[in-house]
Amino acid sequence: MKSNKSLSYEALLETFKSILRSNHLKFTAQREAILRTLYEHPDHFTPENLYLLVKEKYPDLNTGITTVYRTLNLLEENKLVTSLSFGTQGKKFELGNKPHHDHMICEVCGSIIEFEDPKIEALQQAIAKAHGFKLTNHLMQLYGICKKCQEKE
Amino acid sequence: MKSNKSLSYEALLETFKSILRSNHLKFTAQREAILRTLYEHPDHFTPENLYLLVKEKYPDLNTGITTVYRTLNLLEENKLVTSLSFGTQGKKFELGNKPHHDHMICEVCGSIIEFEDPKIEALQQAIAKAHGFKLTNHLMQLYGICKKCQEKE
DNA sequence: CTGTGTGCAAACATTTTGCAAGCAG
């Protein structure tokens, strides 16, 4: 499918393998299946979504949802994926091979639009600095109604 | 305690009562205890925190955690409180009687610093407009290490 | 009186953990 990503799968896989090696962890078929599925579907996944998709694409591996959670946590700790919080309804994950960006979320259809704004990033840095705060990460989500859903009404 | 709020408790209480009236809901001692506790402690509460505090301050009411959840949801639907998501670890609520602001969250001690930046707000509006997106709300959280925790290390 | 609100216990949804067996290195 959509393969015009900023990073090739081979490069991503190498990164993953080297993370595993340097932590004395093992490269397994399940871990690769999860990574590949994330790569081939540049969407925002709940762990459940991803679990179902991996099961569908690699039924022989009989991957459990436990492994999906464990692998997502591993990938997130190593910054290969990032997550968005949705209150009680858990998190959504996405592969972190794109440059940093933020999200606009449609409250009607749930679709997610990505955007990037260097000016906002710069302002965030300035604010943190003013409070003596050492920034490690940030999250910005704009909620509203997307173009399509406005037209439908 | 800190009572120099932008809104008096009486005014807040009236707002709450009129919301209840217009929805044919009832004004109860538990609901008032929860509202008052939120007002008197301008902190960021988990439902559990708030539940314990209400129990401590109004032991005779024997308020259950169920009621705290129900009341917080009611208040949030009516925009009297707002919430921040923390992934699996639930939400934190705060009384919405302050002007709009965003949050910086310390990853070490969990403390929350509030800030406000009109320039960022303006940029958000501009981005939404560029995507034909009708903004209703937004969330910005900066994660990092606060001044105190940096000094401790 | 009527119907909403309450606390309790149970149900739920999501994520994590304990364990015995499997497999990568």
Added chain:
DNA sequence: CTGCTTGCAAAATGTTTGCACACAG
């Protein structure tokens, strides 16, 4: 071989719901 990894089931967490009694309007 060693010990990390897996799937399963059970536990843990955070939140919601069903129910019978209580109480506001």
